[in-house]
Amino acid sequence: MLTVGEYALGAVDPKLCKVATGLGGGIGGTHQELCGALSGGVLLLGALYGRTEAGKSDDLCMHLSAEYRTRFAQELGSTHCGTLRESGFGLGGTIPCSVLVERATRVLLEVLAEV
Numbered sequence: 001m002l003t004v005g006e007y008a009l010g011a012v013d014p015k016l017c018k019v020a021t022g023l024g025g026g027i028g029g030t031h032q033e034l035c036g037a038l039s040g041g042v043l044l045l046g047a048l049y050g051r052t053e054a055g056k057s058d059d060l061c062m063h064l065s066a067e068y069r070t071r072f073a074q075e076l077g078s079t080h081c082g083t084l085r086e087s088g089f090g091l092g093g094t095i096p097c098s099v100l101v102e103r104a105t106r107v108l109l110e111v112l113a114e115v
Helices: 001-008 014-023 037-047 059-076 083-087 098-111
Strands: none
Touching: 001 037, 001 098, 014 037, 037 059, 037 098, 059 098
């Protein structure tokens, strides 16, 4: 996701990377929540299209985030880290998380290309 951020934003502030660190592995490596690749993609959509003050429209960001989530689930079968691991992704699985991230990145780029 960092590469997509650099592609879309030109440069990514190191603070943004720090902020997102705890999202990896389904929140803190627990595998109990949303996939970190999906969370990272939604953060990038927010950085690109999110509102900066109350009262401003967040319609585009919300639409793109929902679309990314839908397509992510269609492509990978789930949005839940633990379920994705059970299907073979991750450390100890048959498919490394890097493959999942690559597929999630492709989906995010498709959503961004439609804006």
